[in-house]
Amino acid sequence: METAAQPGRSGDSDETLVERARRGDGRAFDEIVSRHKRAVYSTARRLLGSHEDADEAAQMAFVRAWRALGGFRGDSSLGTWLVRIVLNVSKSLRARAPAPDGLEGQEQLVDTGAGADELLRQRESRSRVRRAVDRLPPRQREVVMLKVFSEMTHREVARILGLSEGAVKAHLHQAVSNLRRRMAGTVAARRG
Amino acid sequence: MDCAGFERELVELMDGDPAWDAQERDRRLRVLRGHAVDCDACAACEELLALLELPSGRRDPLSDPGQAYWDAFERRVRERIRWEATRTRPHGGRWMAAAAAVVLVLLVGSWAVRRGAVEPSGTPIAGSETTPRTGAARALEELPEELAKLVEVAPADVLVQLDDLAGWGSGGVAADAGGGVFPDVSGLDGDATRAFLQWLREQTS
Numbered sequence: 423m424e425t426a427a428q429p430g431r432s433g434d435s436d437e438t439l440v441e442r443a444r445r446g447d448g449r450a451f452d453e454i455v456s457r458h459k460r461a462v463y464s465t466a467r468r469l470l471g472s473h474e475d476a477d478e479a480a481q482m483a484f485v486r487a488w489r490a491l492g493g494f495r496g497d498s499s500l501g502t503w504l505v506r507i508v509l510n511v512s513k514s515l516r517a518r519a520p521a522p523d524g525l526e527g528q529e530q531l532v533d534t535g536a537g538a539d540e541l542l543r544q545r546e547s548r549s550r551v552r553r554a555v556d557r558l559p560p561r562q563r564e565v566v567m568l569k570v571f572s573e574m575t576h577r578e579v580a581r582i583l584g585l586s587e588g589a590v591k592a593h594l595h596q597a598v599s600n601l602r603r604r605m606a607g608t609v610a611a612r613r614g
Numbered sequence: 615m616d617c618a619g620f621e622r623e624l625v626e627l628m629d630g631d632p633a634w635d636a637q638e639r640d641r642r643l644r645v646l647r648g649h650a651v652d653c654d655a656c657a658a659c660e661e662l663l664a665l666l667e668l669p670s671g672r673r674d675p676l677s678d679p680g681q682a683y684w685d686a687f688e689r690r691v692r693e694r695i696r697w698e699a700t701r702t703r704p705h706g707g708r709w710m711a712a713a714a715a716v717v718l719v720l721l722v723g724s725w726a727v728r729r730g731a732v733e734p735s736g737t738p739i740a741g742s743e744t745t746p747r748t749g750a751a752r753a754l755e756e757l758p759e760e761l762a763k764l765v766e767v768a769p770a771d772v773l774v775q776l777d778d779l780a781g782w783g784s785g786g787v788a789a790d791a792g793g794g795v796f797p798d799v800s801g802l803d804g805d806a807t808r809a810f811l812q813w814l815r816e817q818t819s
Contacts, residue, residue, distance in 0.1 A: 452688045459687050467676050477679070484691045485698055551661050569628060570665065576629065595625050598659070602621065605658035 436500040444491055451491075455484050458501055462508045468567050469512040479515055483508035498581045506582050509564065554604045555597075562597035565590055615649045620656045627666055643667060 432453060434442070439457075442450035459480065466479035486507050487494075494503060555566050561583070568579045569590070580587045615623070627642055634642075646663055650656045 448692065452692070455688045455691050459684065463679075464676055473679055477683075480687075481691060481694055485694050488691075488695050489698075548661075548665060551665055591625065591629070594628060595621065598621050598624050598628070598662075601662060602656060602659050605661065606655060 437496065440491060440494060440496075440500060443488075451488060454487075454500065458504050459484075461501060462504050465505050465568075465572065466508050466512045468571055469509070469564070470516060475512075475515055479508055479512045482511045486511065502578065502581050506584075509582065513560065550605065551601075554601050557604060558597055558600055562593050562600065565593040566597045566601075569594060615645065617649075617653060617656055620646060620649050620653070620659070624659060624662070627663075 432439070432450075434450070434453070436454070436457070439450045439454050443454060462483055463476055463480040466483070467473065467476035470476050470479060483504065487504055490507075494500070498506075555563055555570075558566065564583060565579060568574045568582060569576070574582075576587045576590050579585075580590045583590065585593075623642060623646055627639070627646065643663060643666070647660070650660045650663065
Protein backbone atom coordinates (compact mmCIF):
# COMPACT_ATOMS: atom_id res chain seq x y z
CA MET A 423 0.00 0.00 0.00
CA GLU A 424 1.57 3.21 -1.13
CA THR A 425 -0.13 5.61 1.24
CA ALA A 426 1.00 3.92 4.43
CA ALA A 427 3.40 5.86 6.62
CA GLN A 428 6.91 4.45 6.58
CA PRO A 429 9.41 5.13 9.32
CA GLY A 430 11.92 7.66 8.05
CA ARG A 431 15.42 8.88 8.85
CA SER A 432 14.40 10.31 12.23
CA GLY A 433 12.13 7.39 13.09
CA ASP A 434 9.39 9.91 13.95
CA SER A 435 5.81 9.09 13.02
CA ASP A 436 4.07 11.11 10.31
CA GLU A 437 2.00 12.85 13.00
CA THR A 438 5.15 13.99 14.82
CA LEU A 439 6.72 15.18 11.59
CA VAL A 440 3.60 17.18 10.76
CA GLU A 441 3.72 18.83 14.19
CA ARG A 442 7.40 19.65 13.77
CA ALA A 443 6.86 20.98 10.23
CA ARG A 444 3.99 23.17 11.43
CA ARG A 445 6.40 24.78 13.87
CA GLY A 446 8.61 25.64 10.89
CA ASP A 447 11.02 22.71 11.03
CA GLY A 448 12.16 22.42 7.41
CA ARG A 449 13.97 19.16 8.04
CA ALA A 450 10.75 17.56 9.22
CA PHE A 451 9.03 18.63 6.00
CA ASP A 452 11.99 17.28 4.00
CA GLU A 453 11.44 13.97 5.69
CA ILE A 454 7.72 14.03 4.89
CA VAL A 455 8.64 14.66 1.24
CA SER A 456 11.25 11.93 1.31
CA ARG A 457 8.80 9.44 2.80
CA HIS A 458 5.92 10.08 0.41
CA LYS A 459 7.56 11.32 -2.79
CA ARG A 460 7.39 7.97 -4.60
CA ALA A 461 3.68 7.43 -3.89
CA VAL A 462 2.88 11.02 -4.86
CA TYR A 463 4.96 10.85 -8.05
CA SER A 464 3.63 7.47 -9.17
CA THR A 465 0.01 8.57 -8.67
CA ALA A 466 0.66 11.60 -10.87
CA ARG A 467 2.53 9.47 -13.40
CA ARG A 468 -0.36 7.04 -13.69
CA LEU A 469 -2.81 9.86 -14.26
CA LEU A 470 -0.70 12.10 -16.48
CA GLY A 471 1.53 9.68 -18.36
CA SER A 472 4.71 11.65 -18.91
CA HIS A 473 7.57 12.02 -16.44
CA GLU A 474 7.69 15.79 -16.98
CA ASP A 475 4.02 16.29 -16.10
CA ALA A 476 4.24 13.89 -13.15
CA ASP A 477 7.29 15.75 -11.83
CA GLU A 478 5.49 19.08 -12.10
CA ALA A 479 2.40 17.69 -10.36
CA ALA A 480 4.43 16.09 -7.56
CA GLN A 481 6.38 19.30 -6.92
CA MET A 482 3.19 21.39 -6.94
CA ALA A 483 1.49 18.92 -4.61
CA PHE A 484 4.23 19.21 -1.98
CA VAL A 485 4.23 23.01 -2.22
CA ARG A 486 0.48 23.02 -1.65
CA ALA A 487 0.88 20.55 1.20
CA TRP A 488 3.47 22.84 2.84
CA ARG A 489 1.09 25.79 2.63
CA ALA A 490 -1.89 23.81 3.85
CA LEU A 491 -0.15 21.88 6.60
CA GLY A 492 -1.79 24.08 9.24
CA GLY A 493 -5.19 22.88 8.08
CA PHE A 494 -4.32 19.19 8.08
CA ARG A 495 -6.62 17.73 10.71
CA GLY A 496 -5.38 14.18 10.62
CA ASP A 497 -8.81 12.77 9.72
CA SER A 498 -7.02 10.64 7.15
CA SER A 499 -3.41 9.52 7.08
CA LEU A 500 -0.81 11.96 5.79
CA GLY A 501 -0.18 9.68 2.80
CA THR A 502 -3.86 9.65 1.85
CA TRP A 503 -4.02 13.44 2.19
CA LEU A 504 -0.97 13.90 -0.04
CA VAL A 505 -2.35 11.54 -2.69
CA ARG A 506 -5.60 13.53 -2.61
CA ILE A 507 -3.66 16.72 -3.23
CA VAL A 508 -1.63 15.29 -6.11
CA LEU A 509 -4.77 13.82 -7.63
CA ASN A 510 -6.31 17.26 -7.56
CA VAL A 511 -3.21 18.92 -9.01
CA SER A 512 -3.00 16.25 -11.73
CA LYS A 513 -6.60 16.86 -12.61
CA SER A 514 -5.99 20.57 -13.01
CA LEU A 515 -2.93 19.96 -15.18
CA ARG A 516 -4.79 17.44 -17.26
CA ALA A 517 -7.70 19.82 -17.75
CA ARG A 518 -5.29 22.42 -19.12
CA ALA A 519 -3.39 20.00 -21.35
CA PRO A 520 -5.18 16.70 -21.95
CA ALA A 521 -2.99 13.59 -21.98
CA PRO A 522 -2.04 12.22 -25.38
CA ASP A 523 -4.00 9.25 -26.66
CA GLY A 524 -2.67 6.34 -24.68
CA LEU A 525 0.18 6.50 -22.24
CA GLU A 526 2.89 4.77 -24.17
CA GLY A 527 6.48 5.06 -23.21
CA GLN A 528 5.93 5.01 -19.50
CA GLU A 529 6.28 1.31 -18.93
CA GLN A 530 9.41 -0.66 -18.64
CA LEU A 531 9.66 -4.36 -19.26
CA VAL A 532 9.83 -6.14 -15.96
CA ASP A 533 11.25 -9.59 -15.63
CA THR A 534 8.33 -11.76 -14.59
CA GLY A 535 10.04 -14.96 -15.62
CA ALA A 536 8.33 -14.94 -19.00
CA GLY A 537 10.11 -14.92 -22.37
CA ALA A 538 10.67 -11.79 -24.46
CA ASP A 539 7.64 -12.49 -26.68
CA GLU A 540 5.44 -12.99 -23.66
CA LEU A 541 6.76 -9.79 -22.06
CA LEU A 542 6.04 -7.86 -25.22
CA ARG A 543 2.56 -9.35 -25.42
CA GLN A 544 1.92 -8.40 -21.80
CA ARG A 545 3.14 -4.89 -22.46
CA GLU A 546 0.92 -4.45 -25.51
CA SER A 547 -2.03 -5.86 -23.63
CA ARG A 548 -1.44 -3.54 -20.68
CA SER A 549 -1.10 -0.65 -23.07
CA ARG A 550 -4.48 -1.43 -24.65
CA VAL A 551 -6.11 -1.59 -21.22
CA ARG A 552 -4.44 1.69 -20.27
CA ARG A 553 -5.68 3.40 -23.43
CA ALA A 554 -9.22 2.24 -22.73
CA VAL A 555 -8.95 3.34 -19.08
CA ASP A 556 -7.62 6.70 -20.17
CA ARG A 557 -10.78 7.36 -22.14
CA LEU A 558 -13.11 6.66 -19.22
CA PRO A 559 -14.95 9.56 -17.54
CA PRO A 560 -12.67 11.20 -14.93
CA ARG A 561 -14.13 9.66 -11.78
CA GLN A 562 -14.20 6.15 -13.21
CA ARG A 563 -10.66 6.57 -14.48
CA GLU A 564 -9.43 7.63 -11.05
CA VAL A 565 -11.13 4.69 -9.35
CA VAL A 566 -9.63 2.19 -11.80
CA MET A 567 -6.18 3.78 -11.60
CA LEU A 568 -6.13 3.72 -7.82
CA LYS A 569 -7.87 0.36 -7.42
CA VAL A 570 -6.36 -1.73 -10.20
CA PHE A 571 -3.01 -0.13 -11.01
CA SER A 572 -2.09 1.31 -7.60
CA GLU A 573 -3.65 -1.74 -5.93
CA MET A 574 -5.30 0.23 -3.16
CA THR A 575 -8.17 -1.05 -1.04
CA HIS A 576 -11.72 0.27 -1.45
CA ARG A 577 -11.35 2.09 1.84
CA GLU A 578 -8.18 3.87 0.72
CA VAL A 579 -9.71 4.82 -2.63
CA ALA A 580 -12.85 6.06 -0.87
CA ARG A 581 -10.85 8.27 1.51
CA ILE A 582 -8.70 9.69 -1.26
CA LEU A 583 -11.64 10.52 -3.50
CA GLY A 584 -13.94 11.60 -0.67
CA LEU A 585 -16.54 8.98 -1.58
CA SER A 586 -18.30 6.20 0.28
CA GLU A 587 -16.98 2.70 -0.29
CA GLY A 588 -20.30 1.89 -1.95
CA ALA A 589 -19.82 4.76 -4.39
CA VAL A 590 -16.31 3.51 -5.22
CA LYS A 591 -17.76 0.12 -6.01
CA ALA A 592 -20.51 1.69 -8.14
CA HIS A 593 -17.93 3.68 -10.13
CA LEU A 594 -15.84 0.55 -10.56
CA HIS A 595 -18.88 -1.31 -11.87
CA GLN A 596 -19.64 1.47 -14.35
CA ALA A 597 -15.99 1.51 -15.38
CA VAL A 598 -15.94 -2.24 -16.05
CA SER A 599 -19.10 -1.92 -18.07
CA ASN A 600 -17.60 0.92 -20.12
CA LEU A 601 -14.27 -0.85 -20.56
CA ARG A 602 -16.03 -3.98 -21.77
CA ARG A 603 -17.79 -1.89 -24.40
CA ARG A 604 -14.76 0.20 -25.38
CA MET A 605 -12.35 -2.69 -25.71
CA ALA A 606 -14.77 -4.84 -27.71
CA GLY A 607 -13.71 -3.17 -30.96
CA THR A 608 -10.02 -3.88 -30.54
CA VAL A 609 -10.67 -7.50 -29.56
CA ALA A 610 -12.94 -8.06 -32.55
CA ALA A 611 -10.26 -6.64 -34.85
CA ARG A 612 -7.54 -8.87 -33.39
CA ARG A 613 -9.71 -11.97 -33.51
CA GLY A 614 -10.25 -11.11 -37.17
CA MET B 615 -22.96 -17.28 -16.14
CA ASP B 616 -24.57 -14.45 -18.14
CA CYS B 617 -22.90 -11.16 -19.12
CA ALA B 618 -24.34 -9.24 -16.16
CA GLY B 619 -22.99 -11.93 -13.84
CA PHE B 620 -19.63 -11.67 -15.58
CA GLU B 621 -19.47 -7.94 -14.85
CA ARG B 622 -20.50 -8.45 -11.24
CA GLU B 623 -17.90 -11.17 -10.73
CA LEU B 624 -15.20 -9.10 -12.40
CA VAL B 625 -15.87 -6.20 -10.03
CA GLU B 626 -15.78 -8.65 -7.10
CA LEU B 627 -12.42 -9.87 -8.33
CA MET B 628 -11.13 -6.33 -8.59
CA ASP B 629 -12.41 -5.88 -5.05
CA GLY B 630 -10.06 -8.66 -4.13
CA ASP B 631 -11.71 -9.79 -0.90
CA PRO B 632 -8.76 -10.28 1.44
CA ALA B 633 -10.45 -13.39 2.86
CA TRP B 634 -9.95 -15.23 -0.43
CA ASP B 635 -6.97 -17.48 -0.71
CA ALA B 636 -5.05 -17.99 -3.95
CA GLN B 637 -7.15 -21.06 -4.83
CA GLU B 638 -10.43 -19.18 -4.49
CA ARG B 639 -9.06 -16.33 -6.59
CA ASP B 640 -7.87 -18.76 -9.28
CA ARG B 641 -11.22 -20.52 -9.28
CA ARG B 642 -13.04 -17.23 -9.84
CA LEU B 643 -10.61 -16.26 -12.59
CA ARG B 644 -11.18 -19.61 -14.34
CA VAL B 645 -14.96 -19.15 -14.25
CA LEU B 646 -14.60 -15.66 -15.73
CA ARG B 647 -12.19 -16.86 -18.40
CA GLY B 648 -14.58 -19.65 -19.31
CA HIS B 649 -17.30 -17.12 -20.02
CA ALA B 650 -15.00 -14.67 -21.83
CA VAL B 651 -13.80 -17.37 -24.24
CA ASP B 652 -17.35 -18.18 -25.35
CA CYS B 653 -18.82 -14.69 -25.31
CA ASP B 654 -17.77 -12.16 -27.94
CA ALA B 655 -19.12 -9.25 -25.89
CA CYS B 656 -17.12 -10.17 -22.78
CA ALA B 657 -13.98 -11.29 -24.61
CA ALA B 658 -12.89 -7.65 -24.47
CA CYS B 659 -12.29 -8.07 -20.75
CA GLU B 660 -9.78 -10.90 -21.22
CA GLU B 661 -6.96 -8.38 -21.13
CA LEU B 662 -8.32 -6.91 -17.94
CA LEU B 663 -8.43 -10.40 -16.50
CA ALA B 664 -4.84 -11.02 -17.58
CA LEU B 665 -3.87 -7.82 -15.78
CA LEU B 666 -5.55 -9.00 -12.59
CA GLU B 667 -3.67 -12.29 -12.82
CA LEU B 668 -0.31 -10.53 -12.66
CA PRO B 669 1.43 -10.65 -9.30
CA SER B 670 1.02 -7.70 -6.96
CA GLY B 671 3.22 -4.74 -7.92
CA ARG B 672 3.58 -5.92 -11.52
CA ARG B 673 0.36 -4.57 -12.95
CA ASP B 674 1.70 -1.17 -13.82
CA PRO B 675 5.47 -1.02 -13.83
CA LEU B 676 6.48 2.58 -14.27
CA SER B 677 9.86 3.64 -15.51
CA ASP B 678 11.77 4.79 -12.48
CA PRO B 679 13.15 8.29 -13.08
CA GLY B 680 16.42 7.23 -11.46
CA GLN B 681 18.28 7.81 -8.20
CA ALA B 682 19.65 11.20 -9.28
CA TYR B 683 16.05 12.42 -9.66
CA TRP B 684 15.03 11.18 -6.22
CA ASP B 685 18.19 12.55 -4.59
CA ALA B 686 17.39 16.05 -5.87
CA PHE B 687 13.67 15.91 -5.17
CA GLU B 688 13.56 17.40 -1.64
CA ARG B 689 15.98 20.19 -2.61
CA ARG B 690 13.80 21.10 -5.60
CA VAL B 691 10.67 21.19 -3.43
CA ARG B 692 12.48 23.48 -0.94
CA GLU B 693 13.56 25.81 -3.75
CA ARG B 694 10.08 25.90 -5.16
CA ILE B 695 8.56 26.74 -1.78
CA ARG B 696 11.05 29.61 -1.44
CA TRP B 697 10.27 30.79 -4.96
CA GLU B 698 6.53 30.67 -4.32
CA ALA B 699 7.04 32.68 -1.12
CA THR B 700 8.84 35.47 -3.01
CA ARG B 701 5.97 35.60 -5.49
CA THR B 702 3.48 36.51 -2.72
CA ARG B 703 2.46 40.14 -2.94
CA PRO B 704 3.62 42.06 0.13
CA HIS B 705 0.72 44.54 0.17
CA GLY B 706 -2.93 43.71 -0.08
CA GLY B 707 -2.29 40.01 -0.45
CA ARG B 708 -4.90 39.09 2.10
CA TRP B 709 -7.50 41.31 0.50
CA MET B 710 -6.67 39.88 -2.89
CA ALA B 711 -7.00 36.42 -1.44
CA ALA B 712 -10.34 37.27 0.09
CA ALA B 713 -11.58 38.88 -3.12
CA ALA B 714 -10.52 35.89 -5.18
CA ALA B 715 -12.19 33.56 -2.69
CA VAL B 716 -15.45 35.52 -2.79
CA VAL B 717 -15.48 35.44 -6.57
CA LEU B 718 -14.78 31.73 -6.53
CA VAL B 719 -17.60 31.10 -4.06
CA LEU B 720 -20.00 33.19 -6.13
CA LEU B 721 -18.99 31.31 -9.25
CA VAL B 722 -19.45 27.94 -7.61
CA GLY B 723 -22.71 29.11 -6.08
CA SER B 724 -24.09 30.34 -9.38
CA TRP B 725 -22.95 27.12 -10.95
CA ALA B 726 -24.81 25.17 -8.29
CA VAL B 727 -27.96 27.23 -8.83
CA ARG B 728 -27.77 26.77 -12.57
CA ARG B 729 -27.15 23.10 -12.04
CA GLY B 730 -30.21 22.91 -9.81
CA ALA B 731 -32.27 24.72 -12.44
CA VAL B 732 -31.91 21.87 -14.89
CA GLU B 733 -33.03 19.24 -12.38
CA PRO B 734 -34.54 16.75 -12.62
CA SER B 735 -34.07 16.03 -16.32
CA GLY B 736 -31.04 16.80 -18.39
CA THR B 737 -28.74 17.07 -15.39
CA PRO B 738 -25.30 15.72 -16.08
CA ILE B 739 -24.68 12.76 -13.84
CA ALA B 740 -21.23 12.04 -12.52
CA GLY B 741 -19.61 9.32 -14.53
CA SER B 742 -22.59 8.82 -16.77
CA GLU B 743 -22.10 8.39 -20.45
CA THR B 744 -25.71 7.91 -21.31
CA THR B 745 -27.22 11.20 -20.09
CA PRO B 746 -28.34 13.37 -22.99
CA ARG B 747 -26.13 16.42 -23.43
CA THR B 748 -28.27 19.51 -22.87
CA GLY B 749 -27.78 23.21 -23.56
CA ALA B 750 -27.42 23.72 -19.82
CA ALA B 751 -24.66 21.12 -19.67
CA ARG B 752 -22.81 22.89 -22.45
CA ALA B 753 -23.19 26.23 -20.65
CA LEU B 754 -21.79 24.69 -17.48
CA GLU B 755 -18.69 23.59 -19.34
CA GLU B 756 -17.76 27.23 -19.80
CA LEU B 757 -17.58 27.87 -16.09
CA PRO B 758 -14.48 25.81 -15.31
CA GLU B 759 -12.51 28.01 -17.71
CA GLU B 760 -13.43 31.08 -15.67
CA LEU B 761 -12.62 29.12 -12.54
CA ALA B 762 -9.34 27.90 -13.96
CA LYS B 763 -8.26 31.48 -14.70
CA LEU B 764 -9.08 32.55 -11.15
CA VAL B 765 -7.44 29.47 -9.71
CA GLU B 766 -4.22 30.47 -11.45
CA VAL B 767 -4.07 33.77 -9.60
CA ALA B 768 -5.59 32.71 -6.29
CA PRO B 769 -3.20 32.02 -3.42
CA ALA B 770 -2.83 28.37 -2.49
CA ASP B 771 -4.49 28.76 0.91
CA VAL B 772 -7.65 30.01 -0.78
CA LEU B 773 -7.59 27.03 -3.07
CA VAL B 774 -7.21 24.64 -0.19
CA GLN B 775 -10.25 26.17 1.50
CA LEU B 776 -12.16 25.91 -1.73
CA ASP B 777 -11.10 22.29 -1.97
CA ASP B 778 -12.67 21.54 1.37
CA LEU B 779 -15.73 23.56 0.52
CA ALA B 780 -16.62 22.19 -2.86
CA GLY B 781 -15.03 18.78 -2.80
CA TRP B 782 -12.76 19.86 -5.65
CA GLY B 783 -9.69 18.79 -3.72
CA SER B 784 -11.23 15.51 -2.76
CA GLY B 785 -11.66 14.58 -6.38
CA GLY B 786 -15.06 16.22 -6.67
CA VAL B 787 -15.14 16.37 -10.40
CA ALA B 788 -18.01 15.22 -12.51
CA ALA B 789 -18.26 14.62 -16.22
CA ASP B 790 -21.13 14.97 -18.62
CA ALA B 791 -21.94 12.96 -21.69
CA GLY B 792 -19.56 15.00 -23.82
CA GLY B 793 -16.67 14.35 -21.49
CA GLY B 794 -16.67 17.91 -20.15
CA VAL B 795 -15.27 18.27 -16.66
CA PHE B 796 -16.59 20.60 -14.00
CA PRO B 797 -16.40 20.90 -10.20
CA ASP B 798 -18.88 18.70 -8.41
CA VAL B 799 -20.50 20.92 -5.77
CA SER B 800 -23.10 18.38 -4.78
CA GLY B 801 -21.35 18.13 -1.42
CA LEU B 802 -21.76 21.85 -0.75
CA ASP B 803 -23.73 22.29 2.46
CA GLY B 804 -24.53 24.98 4.98
CA ASP B 805 -21.85 23.96 7.47
CA ALA B 806 -19.11 24.06 4.84
CA THR B 807 -20.28 27.44 3.60
CA ARG B 808 -20.39 28.86 7.14
CA ALA B 809 -16.91 27.47 7.87
CA PHE B 810 -15.59 29.09 4.74
CA LEU B 811 -17.16 32.46 5.55
CA GLN B 812 -15.71 32.27 9.06
CA TRP B 813 -12.29 31.63 7.55
CA LEU B 814 -12.76 34.61 5.22
CA ARG B 815 -13.62 36.86 8.20
CA GLU B 816 -10.46 35.74 9.96
CA GLN B 817 -8.38 36.47 6.87
CA THR B 818 -9.77 39.97 6.48
CA SER B 819 -10.04 41.03 10.12
